[in-house]
Amino acid sequence: MDADGSLTVDWDEWRKYFLFKPARNMEEIAHYWSHFTAQSLETKNVKIKSHLIGMMKEGGVISLWRGNGTNVLKLAPEIAVKIWSYEQYKEYLSSEEGNLGTLEKFASASLAGATSQSFIYPLEVLKTNLAVSKTGQYSGLLDCARKIWKLDKITGFYRGYIPSLLTVIPYAGVDITLYELLKTHWLNTHAEDPGLVILMGCCAFSNFCGQFVSYPLNLVRTRMQVQGVPQLNMISVFYKIYKRQGVTGFFRGVTPTFLKLFPSVCISRMVYESVKPLLGIA
Secondary structure (H helix, E strand, O other): OOOOOOOOOOHHHHHHHHHHOOOOOHHHHHHHHHHHHHHHHHHHOOOHHHHHHHHHHHHOHHHHHOOHHHHHHHHHHHHHHHHHHHHHHHHHHOOOOOOOOHHHHHHHHHHHHHHHHHHHHHHHHHHHHHHHOOOOOOOOHHHHHHHHHHHHHHHHHHOOHHHHHHHHHHHHHHHHHHHHHHHHHHHHHOOOOOOHHHHHHHHHHHHHHHHHHHHHHHHHHHHHHHOOOOOOOHHHHHHHHHHHHOHHHHHOOHHHHHHHHHHHHHHHHHHHHHHHHHHOOO
16 A cells, blocks of 8 residues: 555555455455554554563563664674774875864764765665564565565665765764764863763764754655655655654654664764774874
């Protein structure tokens, strides 16, 4: 029914589906639709804590890490390329004295984010499709890749690439630049180095700002990655979201996204700060 890949079924899609696939038992369909709608309304009110408890009851503690292999397979090279390229861009854009202004830091961070995203984007598409797939739809990562290739060839691995780049440029730029500015301000105004708590506070604030300014594009990218046929372009997906949900629709799911990324970003950045002296990075 979801012809435009928006992850929701509107009245036109519902009506057209049964025009082309008429059903004889409309009472049964109405009963199912009523039950489905009630479940959807209940799901909106379910707290994250309830989901965690339900997952642990179903599959134990190990279920909380289900699908983590694909996530690590994507994140490990993504973060490595981002950090490496960030240092390279900083060196390239710095003045002869080695100083970097705010604009140069933002450009370095944005280019680093775009470089890493381009490098791992097919894995991003695979991860997203596996995350939203139905039970039994894919037997694993290779099966998912095979089916995407069969449907769209190489272009299937780059669905939503443009909004992804447009997403990562402000996200990485704001996140890394703001973090560096906050850390530099602390070093200039305090005699001692910032401790773990201070660095985590800087990281949390900068990460939230980066996610907030880039989240609408991130939402559009995700919907483009998993949409079926016919596929909509970025402008059409923007219009669909705004038409159905208004401005607030562009920030749907921002809280769990922040709760997911915050510990990941904090841990990776703390580890990076710890190993920088070992790598000879000033």
